[in-house]
Amino acid sequence: MIRIGLCGLGYWGKNLLRALSANAGIALVALADAKPEVREGLAARDRDLRIYEDATDLIGDPEVDAVVLATPVACHFAQARVALERGKHVMVEKPLCASSAEADELVARAELHGLTLMADHTFLFHPAVIKLGELVRSGALGQISYFDSQRVNLGLFQPDVNVLWDLAPHDLSILDHLFACEPVHIEASGHCHVNPGFPDIAYLTFHYPGPMVAHLNLSWMSPVKVRRIAVGGSARMAVWDDLNRDEPLKIHDSGITIHPRQDREIILPNYRIGSVTSPRLGGDEPLALAVEHFRQVIAGEAAPRSDGRLGRRIVRTLERAQTALDESLERARSAMACAAPRTVAA
Amino acid sequence: MIRIGLCGLGYWGKNLLRALSANAGIALVALADAKPEVREGLAARDRDLRIYEDATDLIGDPEVDAVVLATPVACHFAQARVALERGKHVMVEKPLCASSAEADELVARAELHGLTLMADHTFLFHPAVIKLGELVRSGALGQISYFDSQRVNLGLFQPDVNVLWDLAPHDLSILDHLFACEPVHIEASGHCHVNPGFPDIAYLTFHYPGPMVAHLNLSWMSPVKVRRIAVGGSARMAVWDDLNRDEPLKIHDSGITIHPRQDREIILPNYRIGSVTSPRLGGDEPLALAVEHFRQVIAGEAAPRSDGRLGRRIVRTLERAQTALDESLERARSAMACAAPRTVAA
Amino acid sequence: MIRIGLCGLGYWGKNLLRALSANAGIALVALADAKPEVREGLAARDRDLRIYEDATDLIGDPEVDAVVLATPVACHFAQARVALERGKHVMVEKPLCASSAEADELVARAELHGLTLMADHTFLFHPAVIKLGELVRSGALGQISYFDSQRVNLGLFQPDVNVLWDLAPHDLSILDHLFACEPVHIEASGHCHVNPGFPDIAYLTFHYPGPMVAHLNLSWMSPVKVRRIAVGGSARMAVWDDLNRDEPLKIHDSGITIHPRQDREIILPNYRIGSVTSPRLGGDEPLALAVEHFRQVIAGEAAPRSDGRLGRRIVRTLERAQTALDESLERARSAMACAAPRTVAA
Amino acid sequence: MIRIGLCGLGYWGKNLLRALSANAGIALVALADAKPEVREGLAARDRDLRIYEDATDLIGDPEVDAVVLATPVACHFAQARVALERGKHVMVEKPLCASSAEADELVARAELHGLTLMADHTFLFHPAVIKLGELVRSGALGQISYFDSQRVNLGLFQPDVNVLWDLAPHDLSILDHLFACEPVHIEASGHCHVNPGFPDIAYLTFHYPGPMVAHLNLSWMSPVKVRRIAVGGSARMAVWDDLNRDEPLKIHDSGITIHPRQDREIILPNYRIGSVTSPRLGGDEPLALAVEHFRQVIAGEAAPRSDGRLGRRIVRTLERAQTALDESLERARSAMACAAPRTVAA
Known part of the structure; x- marks a missing residue:
């Protein structure tokens, strides 16, 4: 005990x-x-x-x-x-x-x-994340091309964390579980509606060594809550809607195959559209x-x-994302300060 | 005739x-x-x-x-x-x-x-866009804080337009109709999965003179088609799901009110959650x-x-977005080239 | 206390x-x-x-x-x-x-x-039932033409209540709250899959003095749970899906108007299809x-x-429905015993 | 030609x-x-x-x-x-x-x-019906216990067919295709809202030689269109929602197993709840x-x-259903004529 x-x-x-x-x-x-x-x-x-x-x-x-x-x-x-x-x-x-x-x-x-x-x-113990991890690691999804998360709701504004530090840890822990690597490069943008210098909307793009790109759309400004993660691969695509009670995880037996470049201007990928399966997930509470x-x-x-190393990887990525976000907000601020607004009359 | x-x-x-x-x-x-x-x-x-x-x-x-x-x-x-x-x-x-x-x-x-x-x-003649325009201009949504568009599907790869020039014109024409102004500053990121130098996924953030931020999530790589635009305001929020046959447009009588800063560390907005209405839209074909x-x-x-001026405003924004996207892709390329990938072992 | x-x-x-x-x-x-x-x-x-x-x-x-x-x-x-x-x-x-x-x-x-x-x-204290009662009594739905309930799930088979006594009390209490009258005539049918003489599926039709008909589709045999009540009137129609977390109650501003008979073979009703509204319901637990x-x-x-009188009205209707159901099951049994099955060869 | x-x-x-x-x-x-x-x-x-x-x-x-x-x-x-x-x-x-x-x-x-x-x-050529037929005949659903159809919409009132003759042929052709037999016994009820003696709502219960019961809920009085057929078996359950564009047919890997009666008051069935699969259906137009x-x-x-024999089987069942419906409507009419309405005061 x-x-x-x-x-x-x-x-x-x-x-x-x-x-x-x-x-x-x-x-x-x-x-x-x-x-x-x-x-x-x-x-x-x-x-x-x-x-x-x-x-x-x-x-x-x-x-x-x-x-x-x-x-x-x-x-x-x-x-x-x-x-x-x-x-x-x-x-x-x-x-x-x-x-x-x-x-x-x-x-x-x-x-x-x-x-x-x-x-x-806690999401590392969520049955949908565990299932997604199995799908990624078993190769069932094929080669992953993108991870797309929309995580928006009305935010509980707190003094010591902005929307990035509040919501991104969920996606970062899921990305760490699925792909076991940190992003090589981070692009960010966002907006501060309520408190200056304190973003309540953040958009993040993570570049990884392989062909995968990850995007996070995080917001405290949406009356309609959305919790949707899509993971697209060459063989299958998984969509997890955490607010769908009956069928939260759907595996689309659909994919995009990119063939080696032939003698033509652009590569046309091959598409395959198949059935959709919603596996039954365990009912234990993640917490x-x-x-x-x-x-x-x-x-x-x-x-x-x-463990602490996983926690550290996530804090490290948050820190880098914050830097990218600060730079983007500064670029926007400068542009706003300099530019005369273009209007319809132009 | x-x-x-x-x-x-x-x-x-x-x-x-x-x-x-x-x-x-x-x-x-x-x-x-x-x-x-x-x-x-x-x-x-x-x-x-x-x-x-x-x-x-x-x-x-x-x-x-x-x-x-x-x-x-x-x-x-x-x-x-x-x-x-x-x-x-x-x-x-x-x-x-x-x-x-x-x-x-x-x-x-x-x-x-x-x-x-x-x-x-064509979307300028779509009943949902016309209705959204009425909601924005009549003040029914209050002060607009964000426009969020997800426009993803399996792309028809063409030699002369990438995903930005293929899909963004829809959102840009809708933004022009709703808000009658061009963005002051554009942030972009994306990825080229199929053809090098030819993005098939693009994420765009537009900053405007007022408090509104717009985000576009555009992709040719998603087997599941999504056509969802959310417009959030202080008084109401509208969500248009173009693939929902029965209730494509929903107006959430929910909003966020930001009060002037009092004597406290951060501003806490007021939330209001109310009913949802799906107006009946006309059935005429936009084309x-x-x-x-x-x-x-x-x-x-x-x-x-x-008219041509509207078409020009959209081409102008596409051009600026392409520049921002090129710069972002170049930053990512450099980072990939230089950096040794960080892995779980770190 | x-x-x-x-x-x-x-x-x-x-x-x-x-x-x-x-x-x-x-x-x-x-x-x-x-x-x-x-x-x-x-x-x-x-x-x-x-x-x-x-x-x-x-x-x-x-x-x-x-x-x-x-x-x-x-x-x-x-x-x-x-x-x-x-x-x-x-x-x-x-x-x-x-x-x-x-x-x-x-x-x-x-x-x-x-x-x-x-x-x-308990349903008498459910916010959706209270809202439905307001809609019926205020005339917002117009003249009610039908009440249609589908209440199916996997049943908890118990020795002393069949599917009728288990599930119908919910609908009967709701009907009593909405319309304050008992049915004049009851038609019933059903089936006993698991225990002979002990229905696990029951279909009930209630006739009332006015133009309203009520139908209950009750089942213990459905792996997919359904809790859907539709109330149709001349002015509007309400649909309550108790398993829809976000928008359980929808009011369709659509109706059927029946004009007095003119000089033609049959009466053609007038239809009106309008918007859909989902009112925000209170969050208190009914129990x-x-x-x-x-x-x-x-x-x-x-x-x-x-009170006890309401409880008695519901028991009285259950008793009458049981009699109608017994008669229907007996008719079916007789027909099964007598008739040689007709097959495709006929 | x-x-x-x-x-x-x-x-x-x-x-x-x-x-x-x-x-x-x-x-x-x-x-x-x-x-x-x-x-x-x-x-x-x-x-x-x-x-x-x-x-x-x-x-x-x-x-x-x-x-x-x-x-x-x-x-x-x-x-x-x-x-x-x-x-x-x-x-x-x-x-x-x-x-x-x-x-x-x-x-x-x-x-x-x-x-x-x-x-x-035409429904005999619908990909969902063909798939359902394969599921039934291959034994994938196990022993069928019920067929439940809800087919409601705003009706096109015509002089020579009531709601039974208008809508039931669809379900009867599907039942014929799936089970290749005619009902042994038919129970019916309904209502005439618009034209006396001319039902615009009909509820039908079909009893078959085996353990299956079929129920049809047909209405011309519903502003909200529903086209939903559920087929429940001991091994799996299929639900076809013809208005669901993306996933019209869902196969629930869930079922009810009824064990032979042991030494106890009532039989308790075994339940199994599993994943849900939505097969991709062909896109050819049934007509x-x-x-x-x-x-x-x-x-x-x-x-x-x-062929004509199939058409005849369906007309034969319609005729029998009409008789059952007429008898039920007559019982209701008599009860209405005789009985003093019971009211809340009772």
């Missing part, structure tokens, strides 16, 4: 509380939250819980073997570092931390001390599987699937 | 043939196509038709008052210029021509001679309306809705 | 346990279930709960003001009668009881003693609203919306 | 005109229609056509080898009989004729003279295939798939 302390009872912290409580191999022994009313509610619920105002105090509690951090991203690094120093295993809500330098240090410390450092990229995976890795029962 | 000659009987030319034949105010008197078997089929169909191998001969035919050009884009400029020189009204399949310099000359000649020059941007509009403009019965 | 005891912790009983526990005006003080493991689980959960093996003992507990019965239908009558005799208010899972004679007695006793007798027809309504009625704060 | 004459240029006749004209092995030599404006339009279109006012005159024309009848149902018998007497092959729009006695005579005459008599049940089939049967190139 692993004794776990949970820091942060906000939106995702509440889900973690539920998942940790439901795991038979985990004893949730301590909770920390800065808000007094949250602490009072927790105390009333279970008298045996050790309740803290300050996450650092919880981390220092000797009754705690491992900590789960669902605190603001800006706090992840300091809290995780203290926890690793005290010999505690750590699971951190995505993203792992706020910079690749921070990630380097956390990974190094965890490896030095032989502790489990897990980034909570419950993620929490159980954290327990198993600590207990030495499983090899880590979402 | 206006006597019209049609040049080019390819994919779109056949549709124009049908639409021109069905219009009671138009006499389709002449046809030109380079392929002998096409000319033979036409001759068998109607003995009174004047049939030409060479478009220029048709254009010179004194029995022809106006010409419709459904020829390759590379031919548009020369053929349209000759037609205008001969005093013929011209309707040109989109895009109007291959460069803004060409467009400048065509517009100047048409205006000099008082002739009708119409770019066949039939476009052809009738050409006739009316020639006859002085209507002011032009899709 | 009303002290409530809950009898029966099966599928629906567990939902009632959750809803009763969450209601701040209700003290759930006692539970009864025949299964020892269920009782043990409950005892471990809360030491203050009074736990019984036998529902009758719970009903007799003087600490209990009101009982909620989620026991098998065959037990409803005896348990509810005892509860009313002991002066307890009663809420009974649908259907109220197994015959109209039983229902008569329960209604009479409740009225004699001035006690609340409520049948748990929570039903439980709160039970509390309010007991406390004298609300007039009953689902 | 078979010389064909077409009688009747109404809604379906126009489709037949198009299909007959497009068939390279058929010479459409003669047309008949009672309306002068229709005849004038046809004459203008093709000067070589032999055009008649009276279908009987066309049938007697020695230049005609075979006739296609798209005339009102009431005329089918007399016209087809004359045609067969004159030695002409006949294709008749569904239903074949108005009674089984008429059908008997037509079948006898066609067989006596060795002529082709084909009922135009074009039907017309070509007529040609092939006449030419001795194919065995008939929709």
Whole structure:
């Protein structure tokens, strides 16, 4: 029985509380939250819980073997570092931390001390992602030509993460799971509607060594929620609509074959359009599987699937994407400042 | 009765043939196509038709008052210029021509001679676009924050247009109709899967003077066809799915209101989620309306809705987008050449 | 604070346990279930709960003001009668009881003693049903011509209710809410696939005094779940698809107008096809609203919306439908016994 | 080259005109229609056509080898009989004729003279029906337990066919193709909203020798068109939604297995829920295939798939269904006349 302390009872912290409580191999022994009313509610619920105002105090509690951090991203690094120093295993809500330098240090410390450092990229435990991974790796889709994600909704604006750091980690963890490589080059653009300098819409294009291009359309400005990922290959195409209850994943037995260039002006690809299959996916909740995976890795029962290095790869890509996005926004700003607007009269 | 000659009987030319034949105010008197078997089929169909191998001969035919050009884009400029020189009204399949310099000359000649020059941007006559225009201009959507178009399918690869010049004119004509202004700044990225240097996927971001950003996701590589345009505003959001037979246009009575900055770290917008309405749209075929509009403009019965200037604005934006896309592809190429691929091992 | 005891912790009983526990005006003080493991689980959960093996003992507990019965239908009558005799208010899972004679007695006793007798027809508290009721009663749909329900899924076969008694109460409660009248005539047919004499598919046609006909297609044999109710009127048509998460209720501004008979062979109706609207529905859980309504009625704060008389009307219609179904099945059996099957060879 | 004459240029006749004209092995030599404006339009279109006012005159024309009848149902018998007497092959729009006695005579005459008599049940040539037939006959669906059809729309009220005779022939031809047997027993109910004694809604239940039950929900009163057929078996379930453009046919790898009765009160079936597959269907137009089939049967190139005997089986079932429907409507009428309406006050 692993004794776990949970820091942060906000939106995702509440889900973690539920998942940790439901795991038979985990004893949730301590909770920390800065808000007094949250602490009072927790105390009333279970008298045996050790309740803290300050996450650092919880981390220092000797009754705690491992900590789960669902605190603001800006706090992840300091809290995780203290926890690793005290010999505690750590699971951190995505993203792992706020910079690749921070990630380097956390990974190094965890490896030095032989502790489990897990980034909570819950989608790695989603049955549709696992199925997509099987399709990609088995060659069922053929050679992948593109990954296209639309992830838009009304955003929960937070002070310390913009739309890129809020939504892209999901796609980056899925891309890492499917293709096991980082982009060679990143192009980005976006817009700041609500807070200047703080993008609420971001469009990202990732170039990889092979023929694959990935595109992410991320937005906090859409009243209609969309969660759609398409993965196109030479043999088949998969479309995952996470909001489709009945048939979330569809595999189109359709593809594009590109023949070697013959003696003609342009290459005409061959198309094939076939049937559509929607496999039945497992019904386990991804977060419950993620929490159980954290327990198993600590207990030495499983090899880590979402370790600190994966968390670091994602933070590294976020950092690069942020740079590309900043440059693009700056280009746009300059153009807006200089140019007289062209109008219909032109 | 206006006597019209049609040049080019390819994919779109056949549709124009049908639409021109069905219009009671138009006499389709002449046809030109380079392929002998096409000319033979036409001759068998109607003995009174004047049939030409060479478009220029048709254009010179004194029995022809106006010409419709459904020829390759590379031919548009020369053929349209000759037609205008001969005093013929011209309707040109989109895009109007291959460069803004060409467009400048065509517009100047048409205006000099008082002739009708119409770019066949058929979507301007689509009931959903007309309805969207009413929603934008009446203020029903509030202040527009974004336009998002996904236009993907298996492409008909052609030697003289890439995916940008093939698909973007649709969105550009719709943007022009809705917002009556050209982008101040364009960001682009994309990929060439099939033919080097010839993009088959393009992602475009347009910045405008106001708070609106527009994004186009264009692809010839998707076995699943998508035709979805979302227009989000502070008061309502409209989503047009052109493949939804029953309810193609949905107006979500949902919006985001951004309040002036108070004394806090970030602005939190107000959200409102309401009902969804799908208005009944007219059933007239857009191409039939476009052809009738050409006739009316020639006859002085209507002011032009899709004139040479509109066609020029779209060619100008295509040209700028192509430049941005070329630069982005070059950046990606350089990065690929230099960088050692980062892999999972990192 | 009303002290409530809950009898029966099966599928629906567990939902009632959750809803009763969450209601701040209700003290759930006692539970009864025949299964020892269920009782043990409950005892471990809360030491203050009074736990019984036998529902009758719970009903007799003087600490209990009101009982909620989620026991098998065959037990409803005896348990509810005892509860009313002991002066307890009663809420009974649908259907109220197994015959109209039983229902008569329960209604009479409740009225004699001035006690609340409520049948748990949860759909009466569903936002879509409430909206449909407003549409019907306000005249927005015009004169109603038909009600069509398809309610099919894989059935939970139980010994004491067939598909009619399991699924029809939902539609009957909705019909009662919308139209406030019982059918004048019932036609039925069906089939027994799994257990002889025990229908697992039933088709019902209800004739009413006015021009409305209602049809119910009920099945336990369909792997694909369908929950679709259409209500057609002269002015508008409403379609409620309970499995459509985003737009469960659609109001089609389309209708059929029947003009008085002119001097021609048959009457040709006028059709009108217009827009479609999907109103935003409230998000409260119907069962929570039903439980709160039970509390309010007991406390004298609300007039009953689902009282014993409503429960009786539904049992009465079920009884009549069962008779019609039995007759139809007997006709089919006779025909099968007598007739030599006609085959393709004929 | 078979010389064909077409009688009747109404809604379906126009489709037949198009299909007959497009068939390279058929010479459409003669047309008949009672309306002068229709005849004038046809004459203008093709000067070589032999055009008649009276279908009987066309049938007697020695230049005609075979006739296609798209005339009102009431005329089918007399016209087809004359045609067969004159030695002409006949294709008749569904239903074949108005009674089984008429059908008997037509079948006898066609067989006596060795002529082709084909009922135009176009759905027999629909790729989804052909696929369903393969699924049923190959055993892929397992033992069939039910067939459920919903076929509702706004009706084209005609003087000589009610909703049963208009819509049921489609389902009856599909049932005949899938199961090759006639129902042993028929239950029916319905309603007459527009014209007394002339049903515009009909509900039919067919009992067959085996465990299958079929249900048809037919309506002319629904503004929302539905064309949905579900076929459920022990191994799989197929759902055909004819209005779903992308995935009209879905095969659910889900089923119900009924085990032999053990020593318990009721049998509990086993359920299995699996993936969903949407096979790619051929794109040929069913009517074009039907017309070509007529040609092939006449030419001795194919065995008939929709002959007079099939047409007769369907008319026979329609006749029996009409009787059951009449009886049901009479029961409802009597009940309405006698009973005082029960109201909420009861």
